[in-house]
Amino acid sequence: MAANNTPAGIDKEQAFGMAETEMEYRVELFNRLAQTCFNKCVDKRYKESELNMGENSCIDRCVSKYWQVNGMIGQMLSAGGRPPI
Amino acid sequence: MAASNSENDSKNEIPSSSEAEQPQFQAIRMPTMEEIRAQEVWNNCAVRSVVSGVMGGGLGFFMGMFLGALDNPIMQDEMTGRQQFVYNVKQMGRRSLSSAKAFAVMGLVFSAVECVVEKARAKHDTTNTVVAGCVTGGTMSARGGPKAACAGCAGFAAFSVLIEKFFDRHT
Numbered sequence: 001m002a003a004n005n006t007p008a009g010i011d012k013e014q015a016f017g018m019a020e021t022e023m024e025y026r027v028e029l030f031n032r033l034a035q036t037c038f039n040k041c042v043d044k045r046y047k048e049s050e051l052n053m054g055e056n057s058c059i060d061r062c063v064s065k066y067w068q069v070n071g072m073i074g075q076m077l078s079a080g081g082r083p084p085i
Numbered sequence: 086m087a088a089s090n091s092e093n094d095s096k097n098e099i100p101s102s103s104e105a106e107q108p109q110f111q112a113i114r115m116p117t118m119e120e121i122r123a124q125e126v127w128n129n130c131a132v133r134s135v136v137s138g139v140m141g142g143g144l145g146f147f148m149g150m151f152l153g154a155l156d157n158p159i160m161q162d163e164m165t166g167r168q169q170f171v172y173n174v175k176q177m178g179r180r181s182l183s184s185a186k187a188f189a190v191m192g193l194v195f196s197a198v199e200c201v202v203e204k205a206r207a208k209h210d211t212t213n214t215v216v217a218g219c220v221t222g223g224t225m226s227a228r229g230g231p232k233a234a235c236a237g238c239a240g241f242a243a244f245s246v247l248i249e250k251f252f253d254r255h256t
Contacts, residue, residue: 043209047253053128053200058207 029070037062130204134197141192142185149184153177187225195221195245214249218242 041058042051051059116124126132153176199217203209222241223234 041207052203052209054203054207054209054213056128057204061207 033063033066036066130197130200133200134193137196138189138193142189144192145188146181146185148188149181150177152184153180156180191221191225194224211246211249214245215242218245221245 037059040062041055043055154173156173156176195217198220199213202216203213206213219238219242222237222239225241226233226237229237
């Protein structure tokens with residue numbers, strides 16, 4: 001990373017800012033994903049500390065759906081402002 | 086949620102002058118790949134049902150042996166003591182094997198059905214137990230015709246729900 005210092009006119013400050021924004025986005029995404037799937041899948045009356053099989057498969061499905069939808073929406077937003085109808 | 090919790094649970098350093106009995110708090114570790122794989126083995130339906138079948142077989146073996154030991158031969162007056170003992174041992178062996186087979190099948194079917202239903206529904210409920218109990222009871226009494234199968238289904242489902250509630254009360 002130290003070898004390529006000047007990629008196409010972006011200076012260090014801008015790259016750092018972009019990396020910070022990206023990091024904040026990722027952390028927010030992870031926190032929201034964990035919160036949503038936890039509220040959806042785990043019963044609030046805790047009976048044991050381990051995740052049982054139903055909760056495991058529910059979390060698998062929830063995370064998969066969330067990630068897929070997130071990717072789709074990201075693509076739609078980045079491909080242009082027009083909503084596809 | 087997870088990113089903010091890791092700061093609260095950081096290591097609490099206790100001054101070295103305190104005794105060793107005071108609990109040391111440790112940071113939350115993410116599980117390693119080996120730990121995850123070890124937990125994933127137990128989530129597999131085939132593994133769970135086979136282990137349940139083996140445990141059921143063991144339980145049935147001991148129960149059959151115990152019940153077979155209590156059985157008395159029909160022609161008790163005509164046999165000598167040694168003959169009675171040999172008869173008793175054979176009876177115990179026969180009963181324990183058949184009982185072990187029955188219980189092993191019961192445990193295998195129940196655990197397999199419950200695992201599959203719970204994975205499909207993605208919920209931890211008593212409905213899984215009811216369905217699994219019904220299927221197990223139905224297959225075990227399927228030889229008696231449809232009425233016996235229904236009765237076995239309902240009876241075994243009720244029994245397994247009771248057992249599950251009984252075990253849940255302790256935790």
